[in-house]
Amino acid sequence: MSSLRHRADPRLDAYLDSARDCILDLGWRRTTLTEVARRAGVSRMTIYRAWPDMGSLLGDLMTREWVAVAAATRVAADDTTSPAGIAAAALSTVRALRDNELFVRIVELDPDLMLPYLLHRRGRSQEALIEILASEIASGQAAGAIRPGDPVLLARTLTLAGHGFVFSAMTMTDDRIGLTELDAEYARLITRTLEP
Template sequence: MTSNRHKKAGRPGRAARGAPEDGGAGAGGATRARTAQDAVLDAARDCVLAVGVRRTTLTDIARRAGVSRMTLYRRWPDVRTIVADLMTREWVGLGDSLQPPDDGRPVRPRFVDGLVAGVRAFRDHPLLRKIVEVDPELLLPYVLDRCGASQLVFLDLFEQALRAGHADGTIRRDHPARQARSILLVVQSYVLSAPTMFDDADPGLGPDAFDEELRHILERMLAP
């Protein structure tokens, strides 16, 4: 859920994995460049987890990363562009780590398992939780106005899985881009809004119960 503006009426543009956000530095290039960027993004993550985005400064990040402020300015104009790249790295990396293995099962159960596990992992991700608690306005553009780079990556992954499910007959054949976007709308709401529905006093309204409800919704959406 990081910035990459596109035309609302058209098809979102494709975003390469690790693509930079608005004004941010990309993840491509030589290994040395990636390592230097990761050090800065690691420092930014530590700062945000400690005090939130609004209270984090470029000086704080530079100090933690062991670089000068001018080094940061050459790649990122401000804290928010660093945080945008940080969110892309974290979200896409988490999504990649949760790709279900090809264990011989049909596509639909593997896809649904991966989506439910992904929602749980994102919902519990410390960086996302901190942003939701302290700086929720950072997420509003990607909920109300436009898709971000990481969302575009997920749409690509969803479409690939949907087409594979169409091919093996376990997923209802329909417009794959529309199906992918519909799935993103559902899982995104379960990541960001489901905690407002939890009730610790009722196990039937706890996280595990909502995860199972999500599984039922996805199965009904995708079944032929």
């Protein structure tokens, strides 16, 4: 059986739900495919047929989780083809990721799991988010609302800026500057970057 990225199988969602519960309860390091199988009420081999190891399962879980967050925040946005609309949707995504219980748990207990995606390579989740953003930028360009430029380059640039606001925003807050002020500057950064 192939990974979630290659097929839509509702059973895999149930297994990913069990994995999510395990990570929330135990953390990544203490979660095993055996424990996921136990919680899902299936044999170990059923889980091993879907994912050869915890790394591939985590990749599918993070992709499902983060892309769902981005999709939900964009559905809630009024307009994602104007600079201000894209900024509002991006800020909503950043805030939702910062508050996501799976994200928070991984960062609290196993932050090193995120390092490859920040230092060495883009993951499927990042690629999916960049694709969504590039599509919105291209639509805005076609309408004349967004400045010319390679939509993928612009999307990658904004995603790179977003990493800091997801992972490090709290390091820049204190009694003088709060998260609300920083978030407003992130929205302004996006808006000004995209304006014609």
